[in-house]
Amino acid sequence: MRISKFWMGAVALAGCMAAATVPANAADAGDLQVKVGVTGLLFDDKTTSTNVPGLTAEVNDTVIPTLMLNYFLTKNWSVELFCCFAELNVEGKSVVNSKLASTWVFPPMLTAQYHFDGMGAFQPYVGAGIQYIHYFDSSSNITGGVDFRDSWGFVLQAGADVDLGAGWSVGLDAKKVWEDTKLTYSGGAVDGVYAKHDLDPWVLTANLGYRFNLGDLFGRREAVPLK
Numbered sequence: 001m002r003i004s005k006f007w008m009g010a011v012a013l014a015g016c017m018a019a020a021t022v023p024a025n026a027a028d029a030g031d032l033q034v035k036v037g038v039t040g041l042l043f044d045d046k047t048t049s050t051n052v053p054g055l056t057a058e059v060n061d062t063v064i065p066t067l068m069l070n071y072f073l074t075k076n077w078s079v080e081l082f083c084c085f086a087e088l089n090v091e092g093k094s095v096v097n098s099k100l101a102s103t104w105v106f107p108p109m110l111t112a113q114y115h116f117d118g119m120g121a122f123q124p125y126v127g128a129g130i131q132y133i134h135y136f137d138s139s140s141n142i143t144g145g146v147d148f149r150d151s152w153g154f155v156l157q158a159g160a161d162v163d164l165g166a167g168w169s170v171g172l173d174a175k176k177v178w179e180d181t182k183l184t185y186s187g188g189a190v191d192g193v194y195a196k197h198d199l200d201p202w203v204l205t206a207n208l209g210y211r212f213n214l215g216d217l218f219g220r221r222e223a224v225p226l227k
Contacts, residue, residue, distance in 0.1 A: 025163060025165070025167070025211075026075055026117065027072045027075045027076075027078075027115065027211065028072065028075060028213055029072055029073060029074050029075070030072065030213050030214050030215050031071075031072040031211050031212065031213050031214075032069065032070070032071055032072075032211070032212060032213070032214055033068075033069075033070040033071075033072070033078075033169075033209050033210070033211040034067075034068070034069060034070075034209065034210055034211075035067070035068040035069075035070065035171065035207040035208065035209040035210075036065070036066070036067055036068075036207060036208055036209075037065070037066045037067075037068065037173070037205040037206060037207030037208070038063060038064075038065060038066070038205065038206055038207075039063065039064055039065070039066040039084065039203060039204065039205040040061065040062075040063050040202075040203075040204045040205075041061060041062050041063075041064065041086065041201050041202075041203060042061050042201060042202040042203075042204065043058070043059045043060075043061060043199055043200070043201045044200040044201065044202065045058055045059050045197060045198055045199050045200060045201075046058075046197075046198050047195050047196070047197055047198075048180070048196050048197070048198050049195070049196040050193075050194065050195040050196070051192070051193060051194055052095060052193055052195075054094050054095050055092070055094055055095045055096075055193075055195060056092075056093045056094045056095075057090050057091060057092050057093055057094075057100055057195065057197065058090070058091050058093055059088050059089070059090055059091075059197070059199060060088060060089045060091060062086055062087075062088065064084050064085070064086045065084065066082065066083070066084040066205060066207075067082075067083055067084065068080055068081070068082045068083075068173075068205075068207065068209075069081045070113070070209075075115070075117065076114055076115050076116075076117065077112070077113070077114060077115070078112075078113045078115065078125075079110065079111070079112055079113070080109075080110070080111050080113055080127065080129075081108060081109070081110055082108065082109040082110075082111070082175075082203075083106075083107075083108045083109075084107065085104060085105070085106055086104070086105050086107070087102065087103070087104050087105075088102065088103055088104075088105055089101070089102045090102070090103075090183065090197075096142070098141070099141045100140070100141055100142060100146075100183075101138065101139065101140050101141060101142075101146045101148075101183060101185075102138070102139055102141070103135045103136070103137065103138035103139070103146075103148050104135070104136050104137045104138075105133050105134065105135055105136075106133070106134045106136065107131060107132070107133040107134075108131070108132060109129060109130070109131040109155055109175065109177075109203075110129045110130055110131075111127040111128060111129030111130075111155055111157050111175075112127055112128060112129055113125045113126065113127035113157065114126055114127070121162055121163040121164075122160060122162055123160060123161045123162070123163060123169075124158075124159070124160040125157075125158070125159055125160065125161075126157065126158050127155075127156075127157035127158070127159075128154075128155060128156055128157065129154075129155045129157070130152060130153065130154060130155060131152070131153045131154075131155050131177050131179060132150070132151070132152055133150060133151050133152075133153070133179065133181070134150050135148035135149075135150060135181070140185055140186075140187075140190070142185065142188075142190050143187050143188035143189065143190055144185060144186045144187015144188050144190060144191060145185070145186045145187055146183055146184065146185050146186070147183070147184045147186070148181055148182075148183055149181050149182040149183075149184075150181075151179050151180060151181045151199075152179070153177045153178050153179025153180075153199075154177070154178050154179075155175050155176070155177050156175070156176050157173065157174065157175045157176075158173075158174055159171060159172055159173030159174060159205075160172060161209060167210050167211045167212055168208075168209070168210055169208075169209040169210075169211065170206075170207070170208055170209070171205075171206070171207045171208075171209055172204075172205070172206055172207075173203075173204070173205040173207065174202065174203070174204050174205075175202070175203040175204075175205075176200075176201075176202055176203075177199070177200065177201050177203060178200055179198075179199050179200065179201075180196060180197060180198045180199060180200075181196075181197055181199065182194060182195070182196045182197070183195050183197060
């Protein structure tokens with residue numbers, strides 16, 4: 001329900017912006033697009049295995065600031081690096097109905113994107129790639145400590161930018177990630193307790209972007225105006 005409400009509003013907003021914008025500037029090979037965004041992490045998570053019968057848990061949804069760097073190989077193909085930092089909590093939902101653990105995460109994503117053209121200021125794209133999550137500064141709220149196993153996942157992506165002119169744009173982006181981790185608790189009565197946890201988040205971003213060409217930046221395209 002929360003995802004469908006987000007996209008109903010997103011589609012309406014994108015349609016209004018596309019109708020009001022000026023003609024688009026096409027991307028060139030060598031363009032770098034920098035985007036700053038606000039991202040919702042919505043976890044479609046579940047506990048898939050544990051050595052404590054009936055133990056289940058969930059990760060809290062959260063909203064965080066994010067940064068995206070998008071480099072255009074051609075006018076249609078680009079590669080995007082997406083990154084952020086976030087603090088996540090693991091909440092028990094069965095045997096223990098309270099916070100079990102917390103951790104900070106560094107979860108960069110790398111995707112290859114195809115950008116559709118011929119739609120004026122409205123510039124949709126699709127992509128696919130991988131995500132790596134590094135967990136650090138983890139702590140257990142039960143007793144002792146907890147270890148989160150670093151993980152890799154597969155990413156599918158879809159989104160659209162609306163060109164505002166002079167290199168500026170606003171955009172909406174959705175990524176679906178398939179990923180899991182293993183939590184191992186240590187110390188006291190929970191020593192050796194483990195749980196494999198599927199995270200599988202939706203990563204939904206609204207962003208403001210600026211695109212320029214690296215050739216302009218380093219003086220190799222002096223005859224071409226900076227976008």
